[in-house]
Amino acid sequence: xATAPYRETxxxxxxxxxxxxxxxxxxxxxRDWICVGRAxxxxxxxxxxxxxxxxxxIVVTRAEDGALHAWHNTCRHRGSVLCESDSGRFEQxxxxxxxxxxxxxxxxxxxxxxxxxxxxGLRLEDFPLYRVALASWRGFVFVNLAEAPAISFEAFLAGExxxxxxxxxxxxxxxxxxxxxxxxxWKIFWENYLxxxxxxxxxxxxxxxxxxxxxxxMEYADAGLQExxxxxxxxxxxxxxxxxxxxxTELPWFAGLGTADAERGMTFVTLPPTMFLVAxxxxxxxxxxxxxxxxETELTxxxxxxxxxxxxxxxxxxxxxxFASQVVSEDARACELNQSGIRCGRHxxxxxxxxxxxVFDFEQWVRGRVEHGGR
Ligand code: FES
Ligand SMILES: [Fe+2]
Numbered sequence: 001x002a003t004a005p006y007r008e009t010x011x012x013x014x015x016x017x018x019x020x021x022x023x024x025x026x027x028x029x030x031r032d033w034i035c036v037g038r039a040x041x042x043x044x045x046x047x048x049x050x051x052x053x054x055x056x057x058i059v060v061t062r063a064e065d066g067a068l069h070a071w072h073n074t075c076r077h078r079g080s081v082l083c084e085s086d087s088g089r090f091e092q093x094x095x096x097x098x099x100x101x102x103x104x105x106x107x108x109x110x111x112x113x114x115x116x117x118x119x120x121g122l123r124l125e126d127f128p129l130y131r132v133a134l135a136s137w138r139g140f141v142f143v144n145l146a147e148a149p150a151i152s153f154e155a156f157l158a159g160e161x162x163x164x165x166x167x168x169x170x171x172x173x174x175x176x177x178x179x180x181x182x183x184x185x186w187k188i189f190w191e192n193y194l195x196x197x198x199x200x201x202x203x204x205x206x207x208x209x210x211x212x213x214x215x216x217x218m219e220y221a222d223a224g225l226q227e228x229x230x231x232x233x234x235x236x237x238x239x240x241x242x243x244x245x246x247x248x249t250e251l252p253w254f255a256g257l258g259t260a261d262a263e264r265g266m267t268f269v270t271l272p273p274t275m276f277l278v279a280x281x282x283x284x285x286x287x288x289x290x291x292x293x294x295x296e297t298e299l300t301x302x303x304x305x306x307x308x309x310x311x312x313x314x315x316x317x318x319x320x321x322x323f324a325s326q327v328v329s330e331d332a333r334a335c336e337l338n339q340s341g342i343r344c345g346r347h348x349x350x351x352x353x354x355x356x357x358x359v360f361d362f363e364q365w366v367r368g369r370v371e372h373g374g375r
Contacts, residue, residue: 025054236265
C-alpha cells in the first residue's frame with residue numbers, strides 16, 4: 001500500500017463517531033491519571049465531590065484522618081448510586097446508601113448491612129466500596145480508574161513536573177474559575193493547544209506578547225531563530241514579565257524563582273489527557289479538560305496566586321484573568337469552528353505540516369493507546 005508523501009491526521013471520524021469515542025474513553029480516560037482538583041477543594045472530613053469520567057461515576061472524599069479517598073459511586077449491595085449530588089458533606093463520617101442503607105466508612109469499608117444475619121454468609125470486610133487509585137502532586141489531586149493502573153503516577157509526571165520545581169505549588173490558592181462546555185471533541189482542544197500555527201491569525205494580542213508565536217512555532221529553536229542573546233530563554237517581549245494585558249504585574253513575584261524561570265516569563269507543564277499548567281512570576285493557571293461526549297468537552301480554567309497574596313491590595317482578579325481569558329475564548333472559538341466542519345462527508349482526514357509536529361506526536365500517542373493500549 002502506497003503511503004502518502006505528507007503526514008495525515010487521524011481519521012476525521014475519530015473526532016465525532018460515538019463508537020470511537022467510547023473506545024478512547026476506555027483506552028485513555030479510564031486508564032490514565034485524571035486531575036480532579038486541589039487538596040483544598042475538600043477542606044473538611046466528609047466533604048465530597050462527584051465526577052463522571054465517561055459513563056463511570058467517581059466520588060472523592062476526605063476521611064477523618066485527613067486522607068483523601070476515591071471510590072466508584074456504586075453500592076456493593078445491589079449497585080445503587082450512593083451520592084446523588086455533585087458535592088456536599090457526608091454526615092457523621094458515614095456514607096449511607098439511599099436504597100437499603102448499607103453504611104460505609106469514608107475510606108470505603110462496609111460497616112453495616114442492616115438486617116443481615118449469619119445465614120446470609122456476608123462478611124463485611126469482603127464488601128468495601130470499589131476503590132479508585134488516587135495520588136497527589138503538590139496540591140493537585142488525580143485519580144486513575146484502572147483497577148491496577150498500568151501507568152505509574154511518577155511516569156505520568158516524568159519530565160514535566162520538574163519544570164515548575166521552583167514554584168510553591170502547595171501554597172497556591174484559587175482566585176477564579178471559568179468553566180465552559182465546548183462543542184468539540186476533546187482531542188480538538190489538545191491539538192489546538194499543541195500548535196501555534198493558528199496564533200498569528202487567532203491571537204493578535206498573544207503574538208504581540210510572545211513574539212516567537214508570530215512564526216507559528218512555539219520555540220525559537222523549532223522556528224530556526226536565535227534568541228535575544230541579552231535575554232536567553234526569554235519568551236515575552238522586552239519589558240513584559242507575565243501574561244497580562246500590558247505584560248506587567250503589580251503583584252509580588254513568587255519567592256525562589258531562578259533567573260531563568262523569571263526571564264522565561266511562562267513555563268508550561270503539559271499532562272495529557274487531563275490538564276496543562278502555566279506558571280508565571282505572579283500567578284499560575286491550569287486548564288483541565290474532560291470529555292462529556294464525542295463532540296462535547298468541559299473546560300475548567302483556574303487561576304491561582306500564592307496564599308499570602310490573597311489579601312494583597314494589588315490583587316485584582318479581573319485584571320489577573322483578562323488576558324488569558326481572551327486567549328482561551330479565542331481558542332474555544334477556533335476549536336468549535338474546527339469541530340463543526342469535520343463532519344463533512346468528503347473529509348476523511350487532514351494534513352499535518354512541520355509546524356504541527358506536536359500535534360503529530362499527540363495523534364501518534366492517541367493512536368498507540370487506542371490500537372495497542374501503549375503509553
Ligand atoms: S443497593 Fe445499596 S443498600 Fe441496597
Ligand atoms: Fe491558541
